[in-house]
């Protein structure tokens with residue numbers, strides 16, 4: 001287990017929801033945190049992080065804007081004296097369907113893929129050279145969706161189907177109004193496996209969280225901000241998920257790598273052992289012995 005105190009992190013999309021919970025959990029561990037978001041509440045988040053005794057910085061802007069990404073990453077690196085952790089969390093949902101009009105589709109593409117895929121790509125490209133140059137390893141966690149791995153893959157079924165709130169096996173994929181959202185999130189697998197393999201020699205781990213329904217602004221918006229108590233009670237809590245993130249970061253360079261960590265409604269949100277490596281050979285992403 002590694003000590004997280006005085007490590008330095010960036011969390012994107014941290015004004016509300018999961019990102020805010022991740023930023024707070026990191027600060028509670030003594031991690032200095034830089035946050036960014038399109039919402040102006042992001043400045044209040046930084047103030048509350050600073051009250052936990054860590055350095056905290058905030059930028060307001062769009063993660064799909066390369067200038068913003070450069071500003072956040074270079075600004076955090078300069079202020080903190082380096083970087084150790086990137087949590088690529090900023091995400092947006094919007095309905096998009098196969099027969100949408102082309103003009104609407106282009107706007108949707110820029111917004112949904114721009115945030116959910118391009119934003120994570122840009123932050124990765126900006127942070128990774130810094131981690132490599134520092135030579136001290138690091139962690140990247142990309143936030144994806146359970147649509148990618150619900151109940152597993154054709155090769156690996158969920159070991160605990162009885163705990164699931166849905167019929168088993170629930171087909172992988174979201175609804176028919178999620179083609180862009182799911183395409184962007186599936187695209188994160190390219191970064192997960194490509195980055196993890198490329199970064200093993202540098203002791204940099206890359207993992208992804210495949211989120212099921214977790215109480216947040218986004219999830220409440222699906223219910224017109226009036227969810228029933230029964231619905232709310234069935235959702236996972238961002239704080240519990242943030243604790244799993246802390247546990248996985250604490251694993252350090254001997255920990256899991258190149259893994260989609262799945263969080264399903266109905267199943268306790270706790271740190272489970274690593275999955276068997278399916279999409280990449282285990283020795284391609286094995287750490288611990290890397291130098």
Ligand SMILES: NC(=O)c1ccc[n+]([C@@H]2O[C@H](COP(=O)([O-])OP(=O)(O)OC[C@H]3O[C@@H](n4cnc5c(N)ncnc54)[C@H](O)[C@@H]3O)[C@@H](O)[C@H]2O)c1
Nearest residue numbers: 013015016017018037038062063091211213214216217218
């Ligand atoms: N909550 C869930 O049930 C759930 C399920 C599956 C996946 N996710 C994923 O988890 C992540 C966090 O989602 P959440 O539920 O906390 O959502 P949320 O809407 O509550 O929070 C997302 C945050 O990202 C910010 N954001 C959106 N677009 C941005 C942009 N272009 N640039 C900068 N910031 C931007 C928002 O302003 C917001 O503060 C997202 O990637 C989402 O796709 C969540």
